[in-house]
Amino acid sequence: MRHPGQRLMLAHAKGSDYRADIDGLRALAVLLVIGFHAYxxxxxxxxxxxxxxFVISGYLISSKIAEELQHGSFSFFSFYGKRIRRIFPSLVVTLVCVVIIGWLVLLPVELKQLGxxxxxxxxFLSNYVFWSESGYFDTGATVKPLLHLWSLGIEEQFYLLxxxxLWFFWKNRVSLFFASFVLVxxxxxxxxxxxxxxxATVFFSPFSRFWELGAGAALALIKNKSCQTNSGFIFYSFVHILRSRFINWGRLCLPWLSVTGLTLIGYSLFLITPQSAFPGWLTLLPVIGTVLIIAAGPTPLVNRVMLSNKVLVRIGVFSYPLYLIHWPLLSFQHIINHGDLTSQQxxxxxxxxxxxxxxxxxxxxxxxxxxxxxxKSTQFLIASMLFVFFISCAIFFSNKEMFFSHDAVLAEKVAEQLVIGKIKKPEAFSFVQGAFVLRSDGDFAGTVLFVGDSHATHYWHAMQGARERVRNKSLKPYSAAYIDLPIGEPVPAKFLADKSIHRIVFSYFWAYRYGSDKVDYAARGAGLGPNRNVPxxxxxxxxxxxxxxxxxLSAAKSAQRNGKEVVFILDNPFGVEFDPFTFFKRSWMGYSLNIPNPLARTIAIERTEPIRSRIISIAGKAGATIIDPMKTLCNGVFCPVxxxxxxxxxxxxxxxxPRASSEHVRYLDPLFE
Incomplete structure (x- = not known):
């Protein structure tokens, strides 16, 4: 009687060419990813x-296609049917479970995004939607339970084409290795x-990732006789020699191939960081390393003993569902904990x-x-995926409240005002000559130019509201413009020369830009989500x-020399007390809303020091006007949330x-009078 592990591997392999070391390599890959996500x-x-x-997948699938093409048994219907039976079962279960947990844990606005x-x-298009939202290493990553499916999207887009x-090249007697070589x-x-x-584009784009699958494909095809198909005498001769030398040298150097490959992968773990230009040249390390390990075959010590270890092999067998399910669980715990994930959790x-x-x-x-x-299995899986698709559409496009069995009315009053993603500009804003400009019909007495970072963009709605209020009082209307400019950089000459611009307003998150120790960078770095990990x-x-x-000071004086009135807007109150996501006490079974007490005004001002005093001093030296948001956003004692x-x-x-900016930020009105 066979050992259960042996029966598992035989069933998994379905062929005599099964290599346990490749399943061990799969296990290594998934453990690295889990390690990155958990620690x-x-x-x-x-x-x-x-x-x-990617390399493993390209090698195995291309080997199978080439073999079937050689034997005349390749069928598109059979190939895509196998892909559906391979990919859909675990993916459908994962998506259904994530939607159910999301229904319990997420706020309506978050559930809509999950949908x-x-x-x-x-x-299999998630890489495009994540591409449009942000980069993989941005701080919003931990609040996206399906973010990891970008890689599955790229893989399946590859296998769609x-x-x-390969079939086209085979029918036209062009080397299949040549096809993979061109792709790489x-x-x-x-x-x-x-x-x-x-x-971000290179990370999520399939066209910048296909070469990794192509590297595995090239290895499979150079080892396969299909690469001998006539494709021109010179190229055929080159491939024939390369293939012969590859095989001959490989037999002599198999142990060194696997050791070198494992060393390259290990070196990449020390050399590459989330801040590296990745994927790029550095990606060659894990890709070439994987190619060398597979090329070494199953006999070298590294492959035969280390990678063929029974524990690794068994992890490799279910590495796909493990990859799918681990990240949603970690992500939901991040959300429940407002970003804190302990080692024990x-x-x-x-x-x-x-x-x-x-x-x-x-x-x-x-x-x-x-x-x-x-x-029957294929039909059932297609129907199941269509079910997931329609449920997702209903969540994304329909009224969010219909999906909540628990009371979400109070929570929705808070959540409806949250904007997941970048601050959205008012519809009246348009991009003109390097700046967002707020205009309407009629002549303008002048334009107010806002220069800053996101602490200028959160005034977009205030600009629109102020302009409307001024116009309704029959005063001379002003337009507003905004440019995103690194702090301390001179205002571009074209704006200084623009006679219609009468005022230039500098509005930054000053404490953050100066690196003040009063800012909780891990919390602030969360952007619009509850990630609290990365300073x-x-x-x-x-x-x-x-x-x-x-x-x-130089930028301010330069603006004044060009006849502009200069205004500095000081920091508004900030802190975790104001973050709406922290208002919710969450668990795996739901959430409740708990609005915190207002922050004492003295504490709010103290947090902005000593940077606040520095900006006031700079404004004084430049003869600039100061606008203090604390006077409006705080009463005499407290700063309410x-x-x-x-x-x-x-x-x-x-x-x-956005709503508070439009309705409660009245301290910008004088700028437009």
Whole structure:
């Protein structure tokens, strides 16, 4: 009688060419990813596990396609049917479970976003929606339970096209290795060029990632006789020699190949960080390392003993459901804890993930792949995914409140004012000559130019409200413009030369930009979500602060020399007390709302010091006007988080909410009179 582990591996392999060491490599990849998600400070480069997955996938699938093409048994219907039976079972279970947990844990506005993510994930397009929202390493990552499905989207987009290309090249007697070689060259070239401009684009774009799957495919095809198909005498000769030398050298150097490959992967874990230009040149380390390990075959010591270890092999067998289920659990715990995830909680959730993955594999994936009739199984899985799609559409497009069995009325009053993502500009704003400009019909006496960071953009709605109120009083109307400018940089000459601009307003989160130790950077870094893990800035040295003072003063004086009135807006109140996400006491079974007490005005002002005094001093030296939000946003004693008429005053740690900006920020009105 065979050992259960042996029966599992034989059932999993379904063929004599099964390699236990590749399942062990899968286990290594998924453990690295889990390590990065559960203990990001301990395994900061664990995300390279995804790159290992890509290479393995490209190798195995391309090997199978090439073999079937050679034997004349390849069928698109059969190929995509296998992909559905391989990918859908665990994915459907994961999406259904995530939606159910989200229904319990998430606020209506968060559930709506989850519905959008599930919708795109059901069609393997989630990489595009996450691409449009932000980068993978941004601080909103932990509040997106389906973020990890970006990699599955890229993989399935590859397999939607790759079989078609291989079949086309095969029918036209072009080397299949040549096809993979071209793919790697062009995709890697695009990756290395585009990474200089936009890291997020390269991370999520399939075209900058296909080369990783193509590297595995190239390895499979150079080892396969299909690469000998005539594709021109010169290229054929080159491939024939390369293939022969590859095999001959490989036989002599197999142990060194696997050792070198494992060393490259290990080195990448120390060299690469979330702040690296990744994927780029550094991606070659885990990719080449994986290629070398697979190329070494199953016989070297590393492959035969280490990677073929029974524990690793069994983890590798259910690595796919483990990859799918672990991140949603960790993400929901981040949300429940408002970003705090202890080591004990991480360990517990990883353990639960392993148990869930085993259950999903044995009770769902394995039966649907190997025991049930293939056609019926495929039809059932397609219907199940369509069910997930329609549920996701209903959550995303329909009235959110219909999905709540528990009382969410009070919570919705808060949640409806939260904006997940960037501050949205009023519809009256348009992009003109490098700035967002607020205009309407009629002539203007002048334009007020706001220069700053997100603490200028949260006044967009206040600009619109002030302009409307001034116009209604039959005073001369002013337009408003906004440019995002690094602190201390000179205002562009074209704006200084613009005679219609009468006032220039500098509005930054001054305490944050100066690196004040009064700012909780881990909390503030959460942006619009409850991630509380990543500190973004350190306190600025005294010399650097003095230099920044001079640059700001110089920018202000430059504006004055060009005939502009200069205005500085000081910091508004900030702190975790104002973050609406912290108003909710959450658990795995739901949440309740608890509005905190208002912050004492003295504490709010003390937090802005000593940077507040520095800005007041700079404004005095420049002869500029000062606007102090504390006078309006705080009464004589307290700074409320909710106004008397029930308006949520802040949208996160430090930004004024759009509605409060429009209705309660009256201190900008004089700028437009």
């Amino acid at each position: 990001p400070t301990m395994v900061p480069a664990g995300f390279v596990g995804v790159d290992i997955f 959008k993510h599930a919708l795109f994930s059901s069609f 790759w079989p078609l290309f 060259v062009f995709s890697l070239g695009y990756n290395l060029i585009a990474i200089q401009a936009d890291k 991480a360990l517990l959730l990883v353990s639960v993930s392993i148990v869930c993955a085993v259950v999903i594999y044995y009770l769902v994936e394995y039966p649907l792949r190997f025991k049930i009739n293939k056609i 973004f800035m350190k306190q600025m040295p005294a010399d650097d602060m003095a230099q920044l003072d001079e640059r700001i 909710v106004s008397e008429d029930g308006v949520l005053m802040y949208r996160d740690y430090d930004h004024i909410s």
